[in-house]
Amino acid sequence: MIGTVSRLSQRGFFIRYEQRIFYFAGYNLIMPDESAAVQIDTFIRAKRRTIALIVERDGSLTVRAPRRATLRDIHNFIEEKKDWILRSREKLKAIDKIPKKNFADGEHFPFLGQDYELRLVPPQRPALKFGSGFTLAVSARLRGEQAFIKWYKSQALAIFTERVDHFSALHGFFPRRVRINSAKTRWGSCAADGTINFTWRLVMAPPEVIDYVVLHELAHLKIKNHSPRFWKLVESLCPDFKRRRKWLRENGEKLNL
Numbered sequence: 001m002i003g004t005v006s007r008l009s010q011r012g013f014f015i016r017y018e019q020r021i022f023y024f025a026g027y028n029l030i031m032p033d034e035s036a037a038v039q040i041d042t043f044i045r046a047k048r049r050t051i052a053l054i055v056e057r058d059g060s061l062t063v064r065a066p067r068r069a070t071l072r073d074i075h076n077f078i079e080e081k082k083d084w085i086l087r088s089r090e091k092l093k094a095i096d097k098i099p100k101k102n103f104a105d106g107e108h109f110p111f112l113g114q115d116y117e118l119r120l121v122p123p124q125r126p127a128l129k130f131g132s133g134f135t136l137a138v139s140a141r142l143r144g145e146q147a148f149i150k151w152y153k154s155q156a157l158a159i160f161t162e163r164v165d166h167f168s169a170l171h172g173f174f175p176r177r178v179r180i181n182s183a184k185t186r187w188g189s190c191a192a193d194g195t196i197n198f199t200w201r202l203v204m205a206p207p208e209v210i211d212y213v214v215l216h217e218l219a220h221l222k223i224k225n226h227s228p229r230f231w232k233l234v235e236s237l238c239p240d241f242k243r244r245r246k247w248l249r250e251n252g253e254k255l256n257l
């Protein structure tokens, strides 16, 4: 996979920040022990080009660093990102408080940015139906999660395919196909063969946010990385993409069952 829209956070996952090592060139050095250092819980040297900070669900900090990065570079990076680490820990605590769905009468489920109420009803086929809200056969309540995932997946395929076709015709993109997956850490991705993947969870988001992710992945058909040139292209396709991306970052963890 190349080019992804990453989730900043996800229930049961982690928050990750990554930066290329050359960022530190000329950075004003601070000795690690002069600052109120953030404790590193797991430190991994690997063959890689970026330093990644990962705040795990329990709040512990994992650092993955290139072999050639100096300890001073790494400490400086952590020092610079200290506020981000603290904010991520707060965010994970808040995510932990989002209740999981019970598929109970009166619960609400998002679809295209709106919340719809669930009503449990006598047996029906299919067990889950959508109209002005959701109805689920009371006998299928224990299978509620599977029923909703199946429904979200079919909606996601139809809606994302339509949006991909719409923007491809408009801007001259040639994707190979659209696929729906259950990814938890990325909203969409664009494979080298031109397949565009989206997680079904994205169909819970408002249409304008979906369109941003669609345009972002289509842009990867032309530019495979996240270079400034790539973001220029995204901006030309979607001038207020930053606002839509911000919505995803702030609300992404709610797009879940």
Ligand SMILES: [Zn+2]
Residues within 6 Å of the ligand: 003, 004, 005, 216, 220, 226
């Ligand atoms: Zn991307």
